[in-house]
Amino acid sequence: MTKISVTVNGTAQTHEVEPRQLLVYYLREKLGLTGTHIGCDTSSCGACTVHMDGMAVKSCSILAVQADGCEITTIEGLAKGDQLHPVQEGFKECHGLQCGFCTPGMIMSATDLLQNNPDPTEEDIRHALEGNICRCTGYHNIVRSIQWAAEKMKTSARALDGAPVSTSPVYASVNLNQQQQV
Amino acid sequence: MKPFTYTRADDITSAVSEVSQQEGAKVIAGGTNLLDLMKIDVMQPRHLIDITRLALNTIEETAQGGLLLGALVTNADTAYHEQVEQRYPLLSHAILAGATAQLRNKATDGGNLLQRTRCYYFYDTHTACNKREPGTGCSAIHGYNRIHAILGHSEHCIATHPSDMAVALAALEARIHVTGPRGERTIPIADFHRLPGDTPEKDTNLADDEIITSIELPSKGFAQHYTYLKNRDRASYAFALVSVAAGLDMEGDTIQEARIALGGVAHKPWRNPEAEALLIGKRASRENFQPVADAYVQKAKGFEHNSFKIELACRSIVRALMQAAKIDQ
Ligand SMILES: Cc1cc2nc3c(=O)[nH]c(=O)nc-3n(C[C@H](O)[C@H](O)[C@H](O)COP(=O)(O)OP(=O)(O)OC[C@H]3O[C@@H](n4cnc5c(N)ncnc54)[C@H](O)[C@@H]3O)c2cc1C
Ligand code: SF4
Ligand code: FES
Ligand code: FES
Numbered sequence: 001m002t003k004i005s006v007t008v009n010g011t012a013q014t015h016e017v018e019p020r021q022l023l024v025y026y027l028r029e030k031l032g033l034t035g036t037h038i039g040c041d042t043s044s045c046g047a048c049t050v051h052m053d054g055m056a057v058k059s060c061s062i063l064a065v066q067a068d069g070c071e072i073t074t075i076e077g078l079a080k081g082d083q084l085h086p087v088q089e090g091f092k093e094c095h096g097l098q099c100g101f102c103t104p105g106m107i108m109s110a111t112d113l114l115q116n117n118p119d120p121t122e123e124d125i126r127h128a129l130e131g132n133i134c135r136c137t138g139y140h141n142i143v144r145s146i147q148w149a150a151e152k153m154k155t156s157a158r159a160l161d162g163a164p165v166s167t168s169p170v171y172a173s174v175n176l177n178q179q180q181q182v
Numbered sequence: 183m184k185p186f187t188y189t190r191a192d193d194i195t196s197a198v199s200e201v202s203q204q205e206g207a208k209v210i211a212g213g214t215n216l217l218d219l220m221k222i223d224v225m226q227p228r229h230l231i232d233i234t235r236l237a238l239n240t241i242e243e244t245a246q247g248g249l250l251l252g253a254l255v256t257n258a259d260t261a262y263h264e265q266v267e268q269r270y271p272l273l274s275h276a277i278l279a280g281a282t283a284q285l286r287n288k289a290t291d292g293g294n295l296l297q298r299t300r301c302y303y304f305y306d307t308h309t310a311c312n313k314r315e316p317g318t319g320c321s322a323i324h325g326y327n328r329i330h331a332i333l334g335h336s337e338h339c340i341a342t343h344p345s346d347m348a349v350a351l352a353a354l355e356a357r358i359h360v361t362g363p364r365g366e367r368t369i370p371i372a373d374f375h376r377l378p379g380d381t382p383e384k385d386t387n388l389a390d391d392e393i394i395t396s397i398e399l400p401s402k403g404f405a406q407h408y409t410y411l412k413n414r415d416r417a418s419y420a421f422a423l424v425s426v427a428a429g430l431d432m433e434g435d436t437i438q439e440a441r442i443a444l445g446g447v448a449h450k451p452w453r454n455p456e457a458e459a460l461l462i463g464k465r466a467s468r469e470n471f472q473p474v475a476d477a478y479v480q481k482a483k484g485f486e487h488n489s490f491k492i493e494l495a496c497r498s499i500v501r502a503l504m505q506a507a508k509i510d511q
Binding site for chain 1: 183184185186187188190210212213214217218220221230232234258278281282283284285287288418419
């Protein structure tokens with residue numbers, strides 16, 4: 001057994017783990033954070049996506065021992081109390097999910113994209129989601145959900161900057177059809 | 183996964199001495215290939231040495247005007263590095279054509295070169311495979327061999343090397359710096375990966391007790407005229423059936439130098455310097471590109487399910503050169 005210390009969703013954790021334990025099993029079974037899903041176990045589907053030191057990674061292809069000293073964020077760590085993260089809200093508003101199995105991974109990939117590229121084109125979004133497989137939605141509404149979130153996050157950033165914000169909800173004015181012509 | 187012991191290396195010397203002294207030891211970097219193979223018992227190291235905390239994670243300029251990519255720089259950090267994007271866009275494009283964002287965030291440049299073949303039988307421990315278990319035979323030669331090699335294969339193995347990055351590095355003539363118990367050495371990329379011959383279990387000329395420390399890019403980056411063309415079964419998230427990394431050095435429309443490396447066709451990135459030389463002093467045109475493409479596949483030999491790759495490679499080379507030269511017709 002090897003001792004590891006990780007910060008998960010802001011809480012420090014210390015445990016003894018077997019070297020062969022994958023990070024995803026550590027999160028789900030040791031910490032009970034079952035929002036991170038296992039869809040394939042072969043680094044393919046993206047259901048297990050979490051952030052490690054701020055970057056989206058597949059937690060089924062990382063040993064828990066390798067995460068020692070790192071900061072992990074899972075889907076459970078995105079909302080602030082009752083307030084959903086804009087990407088979570090986007091999925092709700094734009095019907096970005098059906099069965100919901102892929103959704104935590106989709107959202108973790110999308111939040112990584114938006115922190116590096118706040119104004120992504122549709123093509124940027126599709127490229128960023130290459131490693132997340134969804135059997136239900138056909139992806140279109142997932143892309144829309146992320147466009148919705150990007151728009152909302154830009155608006156809140158402008159509001160924080162003190163710049164004038166339109167009184168009508170900006171997301172209602174997002175012209176999705178136009179954005180799709182990329 | 184079979185149990186194993188684990189240590190984290192603090193410096194290169196101790197990593198090297200552990201790899202050379204511990205039986206069944208392997209280094210682990212991003213783990214995106216090694217762990218998948220361990221999950222299904224294709225690889226069964228008894229001891230893992232985690233090298234991810236070694237100070238090999240920077241990109242630096244060399245005195246010769248090139249760049250030195252530390253072995254542990256992630257594929258994502260390499261592809262989006264300003265100098266790489268500007269001076270070696272061929273490399274950025276090749277990396278971004280492979281795997282997915284989450285994998286590139288974790289995968290390292292050294293690990294990328296050492297990823298193993300995607301031959302289906304190599305992954306299936308119930309079948310014979312000379313690469314996985316030397317002497318058992320090759321299930322692919324008379325099996326389903328759609329993704330397999332058309333060049334440089336042997337009767338013992340017809341697998342291909344799956345890396346996109348390595349194909350760009352072959353075109354750029356990168357040099358691989360390695361270190362081991364016998365000291366440091368540099369291996370040109372052309373000599374890094376091997377042809378299968380009668381020892382297909384060996385993918386590369388890196389010794390078992392050596393580790394890659396960095397990858398050196400020479401100053402010439404072909405940033406004006408380049409293409410990475412990846413042909414695959416679907417437009418995203420698939421390994422190459424045939425890929426072409428092309429770089430041209432042009433003066434007006436006359437070619438001074440041409441580099442062409444193929445992926446997905448052999449056990450290593452495939453170059454043919456004699457065929458490339460046919461273009462020196464020639465005008466960039468479809469007529470002049472065609473004989474080069476023909477020369478590349480002249481000795482190609484396909485199998486039951488992959489002979490389409492010969493024509494595909496030929497056409498892909500012409501297309502890639504047209505794109506690199508920025509000509510439409
Ligand atoms: C679903 C999926 C899709 C993919 N698609 C593509 C694709 O389209 N194109 C493509 O090119 N790749 C693709 N990949 C492969 C990916 O690029 C590799 O898995 C990755 O680059 C390996 O790097 P790593 O650091 O994770 O290596 P590891 O998994 O850590 O190591 C791989 C091997 O290299 C050895 N090693 C690692 N670093 C060193 C070092 N410095 N010195 C000596 N030995 C070392 C290890 O011992 C191991 O044997 C895909 C992978 C997955 C899982
Ligand atoms: S082609 Fe190579 S890797 Fe595939 S089954 Fe034959 S020996 Fe094994
Ligand atoms: S469970 Fe990790 S990628 Fe599918
Ligand atoms: S919503 Fe069902 S897998 Fe994506």
